[in-house]
Amino acid sequence: MHNTPFSNTSRRQFIKHTGQLAAASALAGIVIPGVHAAENNVIQVALVGCGGRGTGAAENALSTPHGPVKLAAMADVFSTKLNRSFEQLSKRKKDQFDVPAERRFLGFDGYQKAMDCLKPGDVVILATPPAFRWVHFAYAIQKGLNVFMEKPVTVDGPTTRRMLKLAEESEKKNLKVGVGLMIRHCKGRQELWDRIRSGEIGDLMMLRAYRMHGPGGNAGPKPENMGELLYQVSRFHSFLWASGGVFSDYNIHQVDECCWMKDAWPVQAHGLGGRHYRGNSVDQNFDNYSVEYTFADGTKLFFNGRCVTGCHEEFASYGHGTKGSAVISTSSHTPGRVRTYKGQNLTEANLLWAFPQPEKSPYQLEWNDLIDAIRQDKPYNEVKRGAIASLVTSMGRLAAHTGQVVTYDQMMNHDHEFAPDVDKFTLDSPAPLRAGVDGRYPVPAPGQKQLREY
Numbered sequence: 464m465h466n467t468p469f470s471n472t473s474r475r476q477f478i479k480h481t482g483q484l485a486a487a488s489a490l491a492g493i494v495i496p497g498v499h500a501a502e503n504n505v506i507q508v509a510l511v512g513c514g515g516r517g518t519g520a521a522e523n524a525l526s527t528p529h530g531p532v533k534l535a536a537m538a539d540v541f542s543t544k545l546n547r548s549f550e551q552l553s554k555r556k557k558d559q560f561d562v563p564a565e566r567r568f569l570g571f572d573g574y575q576k577a578m579d580c581l582k583p584g585d586v587v588i589l590a591t592p593p594a595f596r597w598v599h600f601a602y603a604i605q606k607g608l609n610v611f612m613e614k615p616v617t618v619d620g621p622t623t624r625r626m627l628k629l630a631e632e633s634e635k636k637n638l639k640v641g642v643g644l645m646i647r648h649c650k651g652r653q654e655l656w657d658r659i660r661s662g663e664i665g666d667l668m669m670l671r672a673y674r675m676h677g678p679g680g681n682a683g684p685k686p687e688n689m690g691e692l693l694y695q696v697s698r699f700h701s702f703l704w705a706s707g708g709v710f711s712d713y714n715i716h717q718v719d720e721c722c723w724m725k726d727a728w729p730v731q732a733h734g735l736g737g738r739h740y741r742g743n744s745v746d747q748n749f750d751n752y753s754v755e756y757t758f759a760d761g762t763k764l765f766f767n768g769r770c771v772t773g774c775h776e777e778f779a780s781y782g783h784g785t786k787g788s789a790v791i792s793t794s795s796h797t798p799g800r801v802r803t804y805k806g807q808n809l810t811e812a813n814l815l816w817a818f819p820q821p822e823k824s825p826y827q828l829e830w831n832d833l834i835d836a837i838r839q840d841k842p843y844n845e846v847k848r849g850a851i852a853s854l855v856t857s858m859g860r861l862a863a864h865t866g867q868v869v870t871y872d873q874m875m876n877h878d879h880e881f882a883p884d885v886d887k888f889t890l891d892s893p894a895p896l897r898a899g900v901d902g903r904y905p906v907p908a909p910g911q912k913q914l915r916e917y
Contacts, residue, residue: 508534513544518547520611522551524830534552536581540570541693592696612643614715619707623854633846650818651798651801651818652720654818655724659784665786668762668784668785670781672717673779676769682702690890693890699712702896703747707857711856714766715852718855720791732755733868752768779792788807790802797826858873865912
């Protein structure tokens with residue numbers, strides 16, 4: 464991959480050499496926007512993927528105490544999303560917002576144009592559907608940019624292997640890279656991890672997690688006036704190639720936080736699930752999933768997910784040890800309200816410890832940590848862990864979709880790449896997944912399709 468003149472330059476070193484910017488820009492064929500003439504300690508940010516999560520990440524970036532930070536460019540394939548994000552951010556963060564029309568880009572190549580507005584040491588937010596993550600990350604590395612990327616970072620074995628190689632390259636260039644598994648930055652969970660390590664609840668013997676709520680990942684029939692590719696991108700939770708479906712995109716947080724508390728990754732997964740009430744939805748998701756993950760020492764993590772109206776709802780994670788138990792998540796991701804108990808009954812009488820309330824948002828804390836690492840030139844790269852968390856989540860999904868026991872090595876070495884040409888997409892490209900004559904897309908068939916999910 465091509466190296467830019469500043470590929471190995473830290474942010475602090477770069478600030479010392481701002482006089483070289485014009486020459487470096489000329490070499491790269493880039494015209495530095497006027498915004499670069501501001502204070503030489505401003506970290507500029509480009510937002511690639513302007514949906515709700517991307518907009519939230521940009522607001523967190525602009526809210527860090529380790530400023531100054533300014534939003535300088537935006538890109539998306541949908542003008543409605545870009546315009547909505549522009550309106551929200553320009554109102555909420557107007558003093559840190561400088562994105563004129565010429566730095567707002569549409570199309571599948573918009574990510575390149577947005578990153579070209581930055582200089583080495585700045586930050587790009589990658590918040591498009593996960594299928595595009597490795598493509599955008601590779602270009603960010605080439606440009607010498609620090610990165611924040613949303614989870615999951617991969618959706619299958621081949622892209623995980625590719626992402627791990629990119630992680631090594633980014634580390635060699637001393638790039639700071641955050642991955643949106645923000646729970647790892649929660650102060651309460653960090654203390655809980657320490658308490659589990661110290662033996663407060665004994666040896667962890669079992670973990671369990673639940674994400675049970677109303678419908679998710681549904682997609683009605685494709686509108687007549689919309690192309691197949693854009694339709695699938697716009698409803699990315701509905702298609703495995705774009706996001707790994709609801710299992711990967713929704714459930715990775717709980718899988719990751721439980722593996723964190725265990726301080727290990729599972730070696731195999733056995734799962735099941737099915738479609739029950741999808742109605743006229745043409746998506747590829749199941750309504751419910753149940754996955755048994757097994758760690759090398761035999762410890763189990765039981766994950767249960769359901770997207771069905773009228774059923775018991777729960778959004779929580781728990782750990783059970785030889786002496787006691789712990790609440791890892793209480794309801795949704797934040798506040799965690801983590802606690803430990805003696806014994807296995809989670810009653811007030813058995814309470815050992817509870818993290819003080821209120822808590823700071825981990826969505827903001829992860830950005831504080833990233834920007835601080837850039838300012839102080841601290842080692843900071845979460846890509847490898849994010850890729851493995853994504854792979855382990857995909858391992859559970861593959862097990863449920865095929866009806867087979869799937870090992871970590873089998874998932875890592877799996878040959879099915881859902882969207883091998885994603886780096887070549889244009890607005891006129893065919894979609895990676897084709898609908899049948901009835902307008903419906905292939906769905907997993909456990910037992911019948913034992914090697915691939917569709």
